[in-house]
Amino acid sequence: MKKNILYSCILILAIQLLLPKSGFGQPFKNLQEPPGGPENSSAKVRLSNDGKNMSLIYNGIEIFAAQFNEKVKVTTTSSGNGAITQKITIQLNKRNGFKAKVNGSGEALAAETGGKAQRAFAIIRTSHGLSNNLRNNAIYDRNLDWMLQASEGTGIKSRKIAERLTSFELTFKNNREEIIFYPKYYQKHKNLPYYQPWNYKVYKESITGWSSWWAYFREFTEKDQNKILEVWQKKHFADYGYRFIQIDDVYQGENDKGRGNSEMANSYYGGRPTTWLDWKKDLFPGGIANYVNSINAAGFKSAIWMGCFFSDKKTANEHPDWFVTDKNGKPVETPWVSYTMDATNPEVVEALIRPTFKGLKNAGLEYVKIDQLRHFLYDCLNNNLDWCKRKGVTPDQVVRAYLQIAREELGDKAFILACWGTLPESIGLVDACRIGGDGFGPVTMQQYNSWNGIVWRNDPDHCDILPRKAGQGTGNITETKDIKAIRNESIIRPALASIAGAMLLLSDKPEVYENENNLIGLRRSSPVLFSVPGQLYDFDASKTDWLKSHQRTEIVSGKSPAPVDGDQFGNVCPYWLNEFNTDIESWNVFHILNWSEKDNTGTHAKGVAFKDLGLDSSKEYLVYEFWSDKFLGVLKNQIQAEGLAPYGLQSFAIREKLKHPQLVSTNRHLSQGAVEIEMMLWDSNSIKGRSRMIVNDKYVMSFYVPDGYKFKMALVDGKPAAVEKNGNLLKVNYTPSQTASLSWEINFEKS
Known part of the structure; x- marks a missing residue:
């Protein structure tokens, strides 16, 4: 192993020394897998002399330690060449079960691996903060990309020791246990060679906003931009967490004729830096500078779509060596990208690629969506492997060279979205990937749920809260359709993106947002809270299974969805669980969806057991349903769901019952407390807290008051607040005159 790393380092150094210094060394350097990173080897098993202490050492770090009351027998086997699987068997004679400690990075x-729990009750789980779900049976450390798997039923308690250190206590039930160690779990076992998490961080901020595409297509103008900003400011969408305004395929210069119905990018005129920096004066008189300034002045961040195509024949004929060429040295023309730029050529980098992204950065853009990458890769490079061989590069290396320049010029803080289709070649260089086709895709998020928050952020594409195109989204929404179903769709679409922790970019015309009845879902779904998977597998693994066993060069057309691209439509998983573990409190929100045009009332007659959700069934829970604003009471064993109307959604906050009054729900966000509550504590018969409230939006906090306590007084911002009492439920509401963090206090006395 050490010899291989040394050889790679010497080879890379030699290549760089032989290359010219005029900018070529920087992009080419990243074509090779960087040296360093963790070992791709089994963990070392260490036993004390008396056989009563055992540890696992990986990459020089003790990741597992156990102490026994008797001498233990340990056997280990390893299999696999690139993807190593190490099985460690621990055998005790007398003691039934034992405990161990696992040390991980921040x-x-x-999380859980696929097994009996998922087969018994199929669900998609995410975690906000550390997870203590009882379904968990594994530890994954993203920092070094290793996974340690125990048997189902092993208890795992998570605890953050410091910013860079997490500790896990494992409780094993049997005197014979098998643990399995997977080094480089995502990189090798999921076949993601460019997944090197020690080199990059996942973008954690909420990726929310608006895109011009689905609302306007290529008919968007500066006047439309001003109108959407006017409405969004009036509705205080920035206060709700919406951040970006993204202009799509309409503004670019040298594109006067547009694309029409052609699939060939030569109907685009350009691809040069001026294409993206010199905007159409008839549509955008103020150009890119006015766009950025207007967006920022309205309280949002500027974002644009751009493409990686190049279609100027004059330039291609003058500089054929700048592009992918055929065996005769003539630039190859392919669908959608026309002439494919050779991003490993220093002249191309300095003349075409670097100035484009430098210009966007200098203009103040903070979000760039790079489109047609699939065509760059599939339609051109994968169909011209002879050119790649002549150049001494692979198709994915050329794509990464292009994206590397984009990242260098835009900077680490800029948000970059790769588009379209699932593109593992872009891992580590982009912040998110639009994993499916054009139009909001609810199914994509369940085919790549184990990637979101680990590899990158998933993009299900723009979310029109009122679908209007037959065959897209949910299909035939018309004026004759049931009004309740239309209202439900306006809620469930943004809500699912938020529940999944994905991107949420709305795309409706301004008049849609003028109607208050349309705003319930989008207001209660933003911001999207960062989450990590509660499962190290995908709910639907059909796409990622293909990726594990196939070469990417097999895909030679980007016209239709590839086998690895997420499906947009199909059966949506009806059960999602968000786990929240904050410094303030811990709770779960269980969501039930009916993503169909059929009523499914009666399908939940048996209820949903708490144990199936990974909760302790011996405890009592307070359960509150968000959308119907209904307190279900103190429950044990299960939730009795009632079934749903078409496109219906239920979000149950589940909090462990305490011995004193406590919060059960808030109406600000579907998380029911995670977004806006900044502080909360129980202190001497009072609940004291601070919440971020939004101007003119009535803020409602619901509290459970157990027998033995009597409500006394409620103050918000030092003023008496309105209250409603119904049995053990107390509601406190307050409508702020401005968006602000306000303190509140609810006083009780013992009765």
């Missing part, structure tokens, strides 16, 4: 997490 990015380590507890």
